[in-house]
Structure formats: C-alpha cells, structure tokens
Amino acid sequence: MKGTILMHIGLPDQAKFDMDTRNDSVKRACTQMMKNALRQQRYRLKKRWFDPYPLHLVRKTSPVKSMTHEQWNDLVESWKDPKKMAACEKNKANRAKVKFHQTTGSRSYVVHLDTLGDKYNNEVPNGLDYFKECHYSNKKKGYTPSVQSAITEMENMISEPTEGEEQPKSANEVVADYLAEHTKQPKFLQNVGIQIVQSRSSVKNVEAQLAAEKMANADLRSLVTTQRYQIEVLTEQLQEEKQARVRDKEEMQKKQAETDAKLDLLLSRYPTS
Incomplete structure (x- = not known):
C-alpha cells in the first residue's frame, strides 16, 4: 500500500488523507476495517441489549439511531436462531475454560510482537518475555491474577532449578513445561514462532x-x-x-403318543353299540 495513501497535515489538530480508492490493496484494507467495525458493533449491541434479557423481553425497537427498527429485528431474529444460540453457549463455555486470556485483541501474536520494535535492545526475547507481552493488559495496567501467578511460578522455576537436574532449564523450556501442565493445548510458543524444544x-x-x-x-x-x-x-x-x-x-410328545395308543387300544376292546 506504500504510495497509495498520502497524508497532508494542515492545522495542528487536523489531518487529511488522500486515498487511491481504485487501488485493490486500499479496497481490501477498507473492507476489512468496515467488517471489523461492524462485527464489534454487533458484539456490543448483543452484549448490551440482548444477552441480559429473556427472549420475550428483548426490545422490538432499535436502540441506536444508525439502525432501523426492521434491521434491529432482523438482527435479533438471527441471534434467536437455536443453532446460533447453541454455538454461542458452546463458545462461552470454551472461553470459560481458558486459563490465560491473551490481550492482543484481534491481532495475531506475530503481528502484536512485531510492534515491540527495539524494546529489547536488539536482543532476542525468550518465551517468558513473549508470554508477558501477549498477556499484559494496557487497559488494566497489569496482568490477571492467574497470569501473574503463572509468571511468578515460571520465574521461580528459572531462578531456582529443580534438584537433581544436570543443568538449569532455559526460559523456553520452563514456559513449555508450565503450559503443558496447566493447559490442554499448549501451542503458545508455536504461535509466537518459537520452536518447541521438548525438555x-x-x-x-x-x-x-x-x-x-x-x-x-x-x-x-x-x-x-x-x-x-x-x-x-x-x-x-x-x-x-x-x-x-x-x-x-420330544420326550413329552413320545409319552403323549404312547398314552394315545394305549387309550385307542382300550377303546377298541369296548365297541360302541
């Protein structure tokens, strides 16, 4: 997209952009931004006006000016779909099982880590550094209790090797071991581009x-x-x-046949008049 978007600075508090709207890269970028914005808007609407209420108490009129009543009702009907509601409940249950929630938003780990720049003074960060970066909340200015506990335990494991080990574990090995023990699918190191070394x-x-x-x-x-x-x-x-x-x-049939034969013999001796 280099060369397709030009920024012109006017007044100190104003900025204007000239975009080549015919460029395919610009079109894709704008389309993706609009999709993300629409998805976030629907998520906020559902969280505020749909999830807290029983289905029969969900409002029939649009809660925002940018959406007509008809559009709102169509959206509500899509949320009421049994399959979609079942999928939402399943996703909610799966999210509840996640112990360490990442804080990179919609960005992938790799894209998020690319924004670090020279934070580590050209040194290669290890797995624990990446774990901290991807789980630090700028909004809360810190870590969740579970993440902080995990970081503390991993730091202790690095600084105090287990007795009987020939040599201390590397930070990557410690993170791999800890996540393997505390998560079902420990793919964090793989997702941030670190080859998982089995300790x-x-x-x-x-x-x-x-x-x-x-x-x-x-x-x-x-x-x-x-x-x-x-x-x-x-x-x-x-x-x-x-x-x-x-x-x-067969024995009963045989005995019955013998009994019938004897009865016939007796009857034959006394002819009827």
Whole structure:
C-alpha cells in the first residue's frame, strides 16, 4: 500500500488523507476495517441489549439511531436462531475454560510482537518475555491474577532449578513445561514462532503418560477378554438349555403318543353299540 495513501497535515489538530480508492490493496484494507467495525458493533449491541434479557423481553425497537427498527429485528431474529444460540453457549463455555486470556485483541501474536520494535535492545526475547507481552493488559495496567501467578511460578522455576537436574532449564523450556501442565493445548510458543524444544521433564511426562496409556490398554484388553469369555459361557449355557428343552419336548410328545395308543387300544376292546 506504500504510495497509495498520502497524508497532508494542515492545522495542528487536523489531518487529511488522500486515498487511491481504485487501488485493490486500499479496497481490501477498507473492507476489512468496515467488517471489523461492524462485527464489534454487533458484539456490543448483543452484549448490551440482548444477552441480559429473556427472549420475550428483548426490545422490538432499535436502540441506536444508525439502525432501523426492521434491521434491529432482523438482527435479533438471527441471534434467536437455536443453532446460533447453541454455538454461542458452546463458545462461552470454551472461553470459560481458558486459563490465560491473551490481550492482543484481534491481532495475531506475530503481528502484536512485531510492534515491540527495539524494546529489547536488539536482543532476542525468550518465551517468558513473549508470554508477558501477549498477556499484559494496557487497559488494566497489569496482568490477571492467574497470569501473574503463572509468571511468578515460571520465574521461580528459572531462578531456582529443580534438584537433581544436570543443568538449569532455559526460559523456553520452563514456559513449555508450565503450559503443558496447566493447559490442554499448549501451542503458545508455536504461535509466537518459537520452536518447541521438548525438555527432559516433558519427555518424562510423555513417557509416564505412555506407560499409563499402555497399562490402561492392557487392562482394557483383559476386560474385553474376560467379557468375551463370559459371553461364550453364557452362549454355551443358552445352547444347552435350548437342547434340553428340545429333548423334553420330544420326550413329552413320545409319552403323549404312547398314552394315545394305549387309550385307542382300550377303546377298541369296548365297541360302541
């Protein structure tokens, strides 16, 4: 977009922009900005005028001048869609499970970190530095309690190596181990462009997990074998009972036939007049 947007400074408190509106890059940038602004506006409207109320108490008139009543009602109907409401509840539940909320907004980690410039005096930041940068809230001027606790623990792990280790862990290893233990999908280092090096403790954790899974699989196979044997025994018992019923039925039919034959013989000796 270089050369397509020119800024002219007039009065000290004024700024004017000349844009080449036919340039494709300018069109895409403006379209994306408008989409983001519209998405944020809908989010704020939903949070303020829809979420706090039962469906039958949601207002029927537009709460803002920039939206007609018809547009507002169409928006409300889209929010009432059962599938969309179910998706919102699922997303809300997933967000509640997030322990360390990033504070980079809509920017990706990489884009956010590119804005740091020479903050680290041309030194390469480590994983803990990146973790602090991506979880610091400028609005609250600090970290959330969970993030602050995580930073403190990781700093302690770096400064006080675990006894028995041949050499202290690097900051990246500490962050990788800590996030692997406290999050379900520890991809933070990968997302900020740091190659995840599996530390010794991580290897031990993986080995322990594999051993536990192997034992669980062995128990499962044993259980399946036991159940299969029990099924075979029950099947055999049912087959024997079925055969016994068939034999009993045949025996009863045989006795009934003998009884009928004897009765016929007796009746034949006493002819009817």
